[in-house]
Amino acid sequence: MRTPIIAGNWKMNKTAVTAVAFIEEIRAGLDAIEGVEIVVCPPALAIPAVAEAVKGTKIGVGAQNMYFEESGAYTGELAPNMLTPFCQYVILGHSERRAYFGETDEGVNKKIKAALAHGLTPMVCVGESLAQNEAGETHSFVSGQVRAAFAGLTAEQAIACVIAYEPIWAIGTGKTATVEQAGSIIGGTVRATLTDIYGNDVAQQIRIQYGGSVTEKNIAELMAHPDIDGALVGGASLKPTFVELAANAK
Numbered sequence: 001m002r003t004p005i006i007a008g009n010w011k012m013n014k015t016a017v018t019a020v021a022f023i024e025e026i027r028a029g030l031d032a033i034e035g036v037e038i039v040v041c042p043p044a045l046a047i048p049a050v051a052e053a054v055k056g057t058k059i060g061v062g063a064q065n066m067y068f069e070e071s072g073a074y075t076g077e078l079a080p081n082m083l084t085p086f087c088q089y090v091i092l093g094h095s096e097r098r099a100y101f102g103e104t105d106e107g108v109n110k111k112i113k114a115a116l117a118h119g120l121t122p123m124v125c126v127g128e129s130l131a132q133n134e135a136g137e138t139h140s141f142v143s144g145q146v147r148a149a150f151a152g153l154t155a156e157q158a159i160a161c162v163i164a165y166e167p168i169w170a171i172g173t174g175k176t177a178t179v180e181q182a183g184s185i186i187g188g189t190v191r192a193t194l195t196d197i198y199g200n201d202v203a204q205q206i207r208i209q210y211g212g213s214v215t216e217k218n219i220a221e222l223m224a225h226p227d228i229d230g231a232l233v234g235g236a237s238l239k240p241t242f243v244e245l246a247a248n249a250k
């Protein structure tokens with residue numbers, strides 16, 4: 001009942017020109033895939049050109065970040081209404097933003113509310129560090145991140161969100177969590193926390209992606225887990241084989 005969602009986070013890669021060249025290369029392949037929601041998240045300056053290039057296809061466009069205020073003296077930030085002409089999605093609280101740019105749980109919560117108020121689908125990232133994982137703190141830390149992100153959100157708003165569970169130790173490292181590891185945190189922690197907050201009916205409707213070194217080779221195995229509803233993909237979304245990855249997510 002949950003449509004799988006595959007999102008490519010291009011991070012700080014590709015200019016507007018090279019982004020369009022790439023999307024033109026993969027566009028027809030992605031558009032031909034049925035039953036999977038597909039999103040690409042280019043760097044901000046490439047968003048308008050990529051949005052133009054995917055017009056008339058099923059491919060969605062997302063931003064990699066957004067500020068929660070409507071306008072004002074926030075140098076370097078992008079407001080929700082600057083994204084809405086081009087984007088349907090926005091990645092919020094990515095671990096790289098939390099680690100390098102000081103994003104807090106409170107800020108992520110405000111951004112989710114602002115994104116929803118503007119009709120954008122937040123893709124909310126949570127996940128533990130290697131140290132937290134080794135210390136056995138994964139469940140309590142990730143559950144806390146989910147509670148903080150969803151604080152004050154109604155059930156209807158929660159259903160409008162996508163969550164990406166991304167263990168930080170698996171991002172860009174080539175170390176994918178095993179299906180058992182990923183599935184047990186996604187089911188036993190993320191969805192269990194949502195069940196605790198909103199009840200089972202609501203929690204069952206919220207899509208939860210896995211992220212961390214997903215490729216065209218391991219996606220099918222991950223998707224076979226009943227609690228994994230898709231993937232947030234970094235490195236492997238920059239290659240033409242992203243088409244194969246998305247096709248293998250059915």
Ligand code: PEP
Nearest residue numbers: 171172211212213234235
């Ligand atoms: C990410 O940054 O969201 C990610 C999952 O990256 P990678 O696929 O490169 O590990």
